[in-house]
Amino acid sequence: MVLCIVALVVFAVLSIFSAKYRPLAAEAFDCVFRKMTLRKCETGLDQRIKGEIIGKLMMHNENAAGFVFKHFESISFAFTALFFASLLYSGYSVYNLFTLGTCDPSGGNCVFSPLVNGTVANQTGKPPCGLEGFVEFYGAECPHCLKMKPIVEQVESETGVNFTKLEVWHNESNVAVMQLHAADIERDCKFLGVPAFIGLKTNKSVCGEMTADKLKQFILENG
């Protein structure tokens, strides 16, 4: 039964890409359906899969093949449990990604960048995954940003602090990140524009053209 469930999922996925797996998927479905309705699986699919696996193992190590043969049901059950657990976690992560902007709201383990559009607020108060330190939001053609460019480079070389630079006039993903910090920027700058500098440790921000000394002071207070 467990083997048929795994076979059904695996062959169903493979069937999307190749027609040759479709009869096997249908066979696995029939097998699962029959077992769920307390009837016998008559195709022998599970035994054939077991034979295939043990046969391949036997070619390499007969003792290992013997062990797997004897404990095949338990091993299948463990893999099935793992499969469903990972399926649940994946579903939970996707849910978080779409509602909170990060697949792992409790830590920095998210492998995805937030993909939400600007409507999502930063409900957790945590930085989006992968970002830390200081961020500069800028626009590619923004004249104020261009004026700030040499000043930012000077400050970076003098303090050793580097800004993560996110372009927001053309890059939707970066807009989404900026939206997560929109409330913080508006609070400190009274508007939401570029260039905007934010310290992710304190969520404090500073905006517009400024001197190198003022930017250094900002780093000092929010580092």
Place this chain on the structure above:
Amino acid sequence: MGIDSRKVRMDFPVLGKSISGKPIVYFDNACQSLRPKQVVDKIDQYYLEFPACGGRSGHSLGRRVDEEVKKSRKTLAKFFNARENEIIFTKNTTESINLIAYGMRWKAGDSVLISDKEHNSNLIPWQQLKEKGVRLLRFRFGDIDDFESKLDRSVRLVSFVHTSNLDGTIQPAEKMAKIAHDNKSPVLLDAAQSAPHKQLDMRKLGVDFMACSGHKMLGPSGTGLLYAKAGSMDDMRPFMTGGETVTDSTYDSATFEKIPNRYEAGLQHYAGIIGFGAAVEYLGKVGMKNVSEHEMKLNSLITEEIGSEVGLLGPMDAKERSGIFSFNVRGMNYHEVAVLLDKTANVMIRSGMHCVHSWFHANNLDGSARASLYFYNTEEECGIFVDSIRRIAKLR
């Protein structure tokens, strides 16, 4: 004179091939045999030299087809000690049996007597007659007393398997035919598993009908025949009608052909028929006595080695099981055994109920693994089979 395996195997190109560096051990001959070059060449010859219609076109290619089909029919008739007009070409044993089941003019109250170990092909066609009021009677396979006791006046036909495809056991067809005839019941012999492995003489056996398949006896896939004793099908209704079955027709009626053409409707599988003839010609040269003896020797060898280590279906004496070794390995499923043999040693066998579901259900068994031998198999191959079974059994 025995069989020179090395020489014979040269005629079967597939036996020279290997998978993953290991030779192929083909032990699924009860399902379908391999084909020698001579048969394949004959099929090729039809398609390359005279790929035309038979029985209707008067041009030279058409005439050549007629000649070759006639030659093939003659070869098969000689092989089974029958007359040419007693050989009807079909596509397999199943069709041959259906030809009788649908051809006989049944009436309510008639009975058909079969054994309890029949292939679905010799069970389902008779079950279908229930709606015509025909009863299906059953006797214990090989039990002559039971067979005799089930015969009564209502039995319009006795139809039984000669050699069981399940375990290779054999029924005394000649004796049973005599008993049935004493009861005035004609006999249909399912010889799918005996015709490829032993000499069958229709005159000696005395049966009225005999069905077998070409693909189990070196012939092309989709070929078979029905032997019908002269006169036995005169009153039957053709199962299929149409082209080639009539000599003339009007809008309202038709004049039917003589037998066998009457029962060979439409364009035939000419390449197959010609190949079938070449197959029995080949078997004739090998000698059916040699075939039987060789298979029995190999089956004895396997049985002596592992007969007591596995759950054997049928008698322990290999001589009573033709070339079939049907078994179960305790603690293992038969499908697993078959797949493991294939995966680890390229030993190809069949597993399941072998289309004899009724017998397995009646005996509360799930199925079995079945190795079936033929004259081109060797002692070395049997050795590989035996060693592989032992290796697999150790997994438990």
